[in-house]
Amino acid sequence: MHDLKDLYGICKKISINVSGIASLTRDVMDCVNTFYYFAERGISKEEVDLRFDIAALHSKKKSCDMYDKLGFKEKGFRWIVDSEANVRFRVEDSDWYKNLSNEDNKKLSKGKMPKKEFITKKILDAKIESAFFNLLSQSVHSYNSGLGNSSPSTHLVMFGNYFDASKLWFVSYEISIIYVANAITDYIALIKRLSRYLTREEKNRVRELRSAKHLEE
Secondary structure (H helix, E strand, O other), rough: OOOHHHHHHHOOOOOOOHHOOOHHHHHHHHHHHHHHHOOOOOOHHHHHHHHHHHHHHHHHHHHHHHHHHOOOOOOHHHHHHHHHHHHHHHHHOHHHHHHHHHHHHHHHOOOOHHHHHHOOOOOOOOHHHHHHHHHHHOOOOHHHHHHHOOOOOOOOOOOOOOOOOOHHHHHHHHHHHHHHHHHHHHHHOHHHHHHOOOOOOHHHHHHHEEEOOHHHO
């Protein structure tokens, strides 16, 4: 879709915060998946309510854990504890929860949010998406893979990495376009009146940009 050589040349000429771009791309992936989690088409009202409750349970659990580790007294965030109990009751009363395995039950109790299990929309193959997500996450770490991603060359002895700065920029650039194009297409399908603001050429171009085949091959 885009020429890696062009991006590599630009990377060599100017100073670009490629790690920052990679981190933003990771946020784009997360935001688009969250959009599908809350606004996926064709799901029942009961499932929508359940998804919101699970997200609320995740948020409240994480908040309580954070305040507790910081040494805040429980009475200062008691309202969160009480509201978590109410949400947990609704989740545990659902058919979905009753069919959970013991392992998944424990994950939910620890505040794990099973977002991907609900989403039927798959922009990338699950393994490939996970690999790219980890790659983009590593770019902001001070470990070998992160330092290698940020370096201008793959030939560093200590931090050698197939994904140097130019390749990481290319991957970030492509993934951002693919995920945003998918979100735009489905958002317009949800709110059809928005389609009149796009020309036929623009609609066709957005549809073309949704494909991720060149990244998966």
